[in-house]
Amino acid sequence: xxxxxxxxxxxxxxxxxxxxxxxxxxxxxxxxxxxxxxxxxxxxxxxxxxxxxxxxxxxxxxxxxxxxxxxxxxxxxxxxxxxxxxxxxxxxxxxxxxxxxxxxxxxxxxxxxxxxxxxxxxxxxxxxxxxxxxxxxxxxxxxxxxxxxxxxxxxxxxxxxxxxxxxxxxxxxxxxxxxxxxxxxxxxxxxxxxxxxxxxxxxxxxxxxxxxxxxxxxxxxxxxxxxxxxxxxxxxxxxxxxxxxxxxxxxxxxxxxxxxxxxxxxxxxxxxxxxxxxxxxxxxxxxxxxxxxxxxxxxxxxxxxxxxxxxxxxxxxxxxxxxxxxxxxxxxxxxxxxxxxxxxxxxxxxxxxxxxxxxxxxxxxxxxxxxxxxxxxxxxxxxxxxxxxxxxxxxxxxxxxxxxxxxxxxxxxxxxxxxxxxxxxxxxxxxxxxxxxxxxxxxxxxxxxx
Numbered sequence: 001x002x003x004x005x006x007x008x009x010x011x012x013x014x015x016x017x018x019x020x021x022x023x024x025x026x027x028x029x030x031x032x033x034x035x036x037x038x039x040x041x042x043x044x045x046x047x048x049x050x051x052x053x054x055x056x057x058x059x060x061x062x063x064x065x066x067x068x069x070x071x072x073x074x075x076x077x078x079x080x081x082x083x084x085x086x087x088x089x090x091x092x093x094x095x096x097x098x099x100x101x102x103x104x105x106x107x108x109x110x111x112x113x114x115x116x117x118x119x120x121x122x123x124x125x126x127x128x129x130x131x132x133x134x135x136x137x138x139x140x141x142x143x144x145x146x147x148x149x150x151x152x153x154x155x156x157x158x159x160x161x162x163x164x165x166x167x168x169x170x171x172x173x174x175x176x177x178x179x180x181x182x183x184x185x186x187x188x189x190x191x192x193x194x195x196x197x198x199x200x201x202x203x204x205x206x207x208x209x210x211x212x213x214x215x216x217x218x219x220x221x222x223x224x225x226x227x228x229x230x231x232x233x234x235x236x237x238x239x240x241x242x243x244x245x246x247x248x249x250x251x252x253x254x255x256x257x258x259x260x261x262x263x264x265x266x267x268x269x270x271x272x273x274x275x276x277x278x279x280x281x282x283x284x285x286x287x288x289x290x291x292x293x294x295x296x297x298x299x300x301x302x303x304x305x306x307x308x309x310x311x312x313x314x315x316x317x318x319x320x321x322x323x324x325x326x327x328x329x330x331x332x333x334x335x336x337x338x339x340x341x342x343x344x345x346x347x348x349x350x351x352x353x354x355x356x357x358x359x360x361x362x363x364x365x366x367x368x369x370x371x372x373x374x375x376x377x378x379x380x381x382x383x384x385x386x387x388x389x390x391x392x393x394x395x396x397x398x399x400x401x402x403x404x405x406x407x408x409x410x411x412x413x414x415x416x417x418x419x420x421x422x423x424x425x426x427x428x429x430x431x432x433x434x435x436x437x438x439x440x441x442x443x444x445x446x447x448x449x450x
Contacts, residue, residue: 017202017325020091020276024328032326033334035206036094039316039367041342042360044073044096048309051102051117055109061242063346067235068308069097070343074336076299076311080292081332086133089292089313091272092321092329095299098312100261100422104253105309114307115245122304123246124254128262128297135266135293136286141436142266144280145388148378149431150267153399153424154315155372162368165361170222178220179358186213186362190323202325206363213359222356235344241307253419258300258310260425262293263432265313271374272318276327280381318374319367391434399427 018024024032048065051057057065076095083090101121108116135142166183167176186209193205217223269292270280279285292313300310321327382388402409403423410417420426 016277016327018328020278020327020329022328022330024326024330028326029328029331029334031204031207032320032324032331033338035324036092036317036320036331036335037338037342038210038355039320039363040073040094040096040314041070041339042355043099043314043316044069047097047099047102051105051109051309054106055113057114061114064235064241064307065309067343067346068237068241068303068306070339071235071237072299072303072306072308072311073097074339074343075302076295076313077332077339078336079295079298080313081329081336083291086294087291087298088295089269089272089288090329091269091276091278091288091292092317092327092332093269093272093292094314094317094332094335095296095311096314097308098257098261098310100257100264100312100425101254101310103421104250104257107253108247108250111250112245112247114242116247116250117309118242118304118307119244119246120250120254121310122244122301124251124258125297125300125304125310127255127258128293128300131262132290132294132297135290136283139286141432142263142289143435144270144378144382145391146263146428146431146435147267147270148375148382149392149395149399150263150375150424150428151271151315151378152372152375152396153427154264154267155368155370155375156400157423158315158368158371159365162361162364165357165359165364168357168361170217170220170356170358174220174222179361182213182216182222182356182358183362183365185216186210186359187366190363190366194323202323206320206323206366210355210359210363213362214356217356217359233345233347235346237306239305256419257425258297260422260428261296261310261312263428264315264424265289265293265296267375267378268313268315268318270378271315271371272321272327274374274377274381275318275321280378315371316367319370322370322374323366387438391431391438394434395427395431398430399423402426 045066048069049062052062052065073094073096079088080091080093080095082088105117108120166179168179170178170182189209189212190205193201193208214223266289269289273280273285273288296312303309303311379392384392400423402420403426409421412420419429
């Protein structure tokens with residue numbers, strides 16, 4: 001089964017300005033690299049900031065966790081784009097700190113602090129490395145139908161977070177609607193750039209939207225310099241920075257979340273393949289999936305060894321690829337340099353994090369919506385017959401509905417609560433189990449195996 005035919009020429013893939021192997025000039029590469037980093041850097045540093053606030057870490061520990069998150073993201077993006085041996089997807093794929101681990105990390109932190117959090121992260125991360133070589137044998141399990149549901153849920157679950165930015169105050173005393181106006185300015189510039197049909201406009205449209213939004217914020221007094229942060233000018237990664245501890249009772253939640261992150265990575269990499277004009281079936285595609293999942297396992301293990309939290313392949317980059325039309329993995333190497341710079345020099349990274357929330361909200365709304373669209377395309381490629389329609393309907397119902405009932409989730413045993421409180425894992429599991437239990441017709445099964 002194919003989503004797009006293999007690209008033969010730019011004319012056949014009009015949505016792509018620079019393809020996977022194209023040598024993009026330095027100027028556009030820097031511009032798109034900055035856009036890609038802007039799309040995911042806040043998501044990368046937010047989980048350690050949330051955990052630090054919840055568990056009352058010191059300022060020095062918090063600053064170190066943020067720096068390691070950025071350095072791990074640089075390392076993971078390099079592995080993904082480079083693709084050597086069995087490691088890496090070979091696509092413009094990016095990695096960052098995973099939100100999916102927030103609850104098990106919080107529980108482990110409350111029981112044993114950073115040593116237990118890091119010990120469990122490191123002990124269970126190799127599960128991805130072990131499973132990665134066998135993904136092609138699980139093709140009847142992880143079908144485009146299951147991946148499409150997961151990608152769609154990723155997009156729909158991220159969209160509400162964009163509105164937190166749009167609803168944020170531009171400045172103290174400003175009317176609540178001002179943030180929405182700033183976000184609409186960002187979106188309007190991007191839409192106009194997309195509608196122009198010009199390659200340079202598509203590449204620079206998102207950056208233009210961000211600049212326009214920042215100008216509006218500046219005119220109303222909503223731009224501020226970052227506050228001085230904790231820590232020195234240069235971060236020096238330390239092996240076993242906080243020590244290690246272990247407790248078997250926390251292994252099942254960590255192990256399952258790694259399985260969920262594996263499913264998310266497969267969906268994200270499939271979407272990136274689709275947007276890059278590549279086949280989403282066959283040995284080459286499964287090689288990309290296997291290499292991408294293995295890279296995630298390696299990065300999460302190394303990150304924990306140096307005092308950081310688990311990483312995962314991000315979906316945000318797919319929105320930027322669709323907006324700019326740039327799928328060249330050479331942009332990934334530009335991102336590696338930027339992320340490493342931000343991680344090694346914390347003062348530089350703080351300037352990015354002070355971008356006004358409504359500006360980020362407008363940009364995020366576009367990108368997260370496009371991620372959901374990528375999920376819809378995967379579902380359409382799988383064919384939405386009666387069987388597939390029922391599976392998608394139930395999976396979306398569970399994934400979108402269950403997280404809205406915290407009281408119901410709280411009544412479940414701890415293990416089930418950990419598994420189902422994430423809409424992505426709840427809906428993904430539903431799709432996985434229904435797809436396995438309700439077997440496709442023989443002709444459909446043979447098509448999925450192609």
